[in-house]
Amino acid sequence: MLSKLISFIPRDWLVYLYKNMPFNGLKNWIVYRAQHKFLVAVLGVITNEKGQVLLFKHEYRKQPWGIPGGWMELEKPEDGLEREINEETGLKVQITGLARALYGDRPNRVELIFTGRITDGTFKPSSEISEIYYCDIDKWPDGLPIKQRILIKEILIGDSGKLEEGANIL
Structure with missing residues (x-):
């Protein structure tokens, strides 16, 4: 679900948010939830x-x-x-x-x-x-x-x- 929502955000914005987000734990949680799994x-x-x-x-x-x-x-x-x-x-x-x-x-x-x-x-x-x-x-x-x-x-x-x-x- 989260990965579908994130797919609507422009990639440049996602990179900017990732680089500048201060909380590594939250950042890693979002990245994990946003990725497809296999x-x-x-x-x-x-x-x-x-x-x-x-x-x-x-x-x-x-x-x-x-x-x-x-x-x-x-x-x-x-x-x-x-x-x-x-x-x-x-x-x-x-x-x-x-x-x-x-x-x-x-x-x-x-x-x-x-x-x-x-x-x-x-x-x-x-x-x-x-x-x-x-x-x-x-x-x-x-x-x-x-x-x-x-x-x-x-x-x-x-x-x-x-x-x-x-x-x-x-």
Whole structure:
């Protein structure tokens, strides 16, 4: 609501008000309330010592197989992905880098896709993840979305598929 009202104020006026408003707490509250919101998803193309890709069988998806991921809490993105994987499976991973950042809609979100490797742990099924599978590229299980297949190949071997802008990976 506040963001719609503020959109009618000329940008130069908003900059002037921001620069000259004396109360930082109030200023930050207004800025926060005036901005559009979105979620941040953290996902991982995680490999084992053989270079095989870790996939999860999600209990709540129509296409059940997929790369590990979840929603970030108030934490560093890398910590969020490590936490999600550990909570859902008991596995420990080390994040090695940020591979890609994408925008998705339904819901509006930023998807941060990391690379990483398994470091420790034994798989324990959870209410969200019933199985894990380590697969070689192009030996995908049935039920792995095409967009995730393309993403994995692009990240691991540089194969540029047809991952279009706004592709919902999660």
